[in-house]
Amino acid sequence: MIDPSADRAVFRQLADLLREAIESGELGPGEPLPSELRLAQEHGISRTTVRQAIAQLRTEGLVSVERPRGTFVRVPEPIGQITLGIGERAVARMPTDAERRAHRLSEGVPVIVITAADGSTTLHPADRVELIRS
Amino acid sequence: MIDPSADRAVFRQLADLLREAIESGELGPGEPLPSELRLAQEHGISRTTVRQAIAQLRTEGLVSVERPRGTFVRVPEPIGQITLGIGERAVARMPTDAERRAHRLSEGVPVIVITAADGSTTLHPADRVELIRS
DNA sequence: GGCTATTTGTACGTATGTATC
């Protein structure tokens, strides 16, 4: 239940409820969340507040929105392995808006940037790769 | 200039302007952005829209908000090196809200999760580490 | 093709709370 008088903000409480539903499997990968309007009505809060909660889950990479079909639990991508060679360095950061669009990254997905010994860099979506030692 | 009739949303246009100011160095690390009210007045838009633009920059890890002192250009953290050993795997993802609070991570900062051969995992803030081959 | 309903996106406004200076 959502308690408007609680210390934790209402939108964070809703985000917590939805996150638990996702992590427990109650809402499985690919399944739609209730619409923003439904969530607002069910919990007696405004659609604005619902959108804040969903925005939170988007930044965590837990859901993806397909406008205007709905909001869905993210489906894990097949993971490929990238080897880290001698002299290479890897960092992770969030992409800018332009990078997200250029590489068709969904929200809440970091990028891994690998810098080779010669200074050249390659960029990988973090939801599709894991790094291993060469 | 911001053009309300343009294809790109007003809040994205403002985010673009601020991002350019940061990346060009016009707004250096640690410097404050104009207040939300000032940005709204200067561009003739609502404070709500200004907040959307700043929220975008927060998810990109470009600014951090110190309530209620203001919004500041993020200062790069000193970077430590982590070695990736044989049998270890590294992935990057966004932390959940709980993880962010537990590790005092600022917004827009991914975490790097290293899984050892025995299955144990360690978590590192992505703005403070780079991975190198052992 | 066309119409309608649904759903998310954008943008506005207002009010109040809270922490800092």
Add this chain to the structure above:
DNA sequence: GGATACATACGTACAAATAGC
């Protein structure tokens, strides 16, 4: 105390894209 600044939450309205009939 007062002013400033960000956070939360409500409301409204319209736009745009998809789905169903």
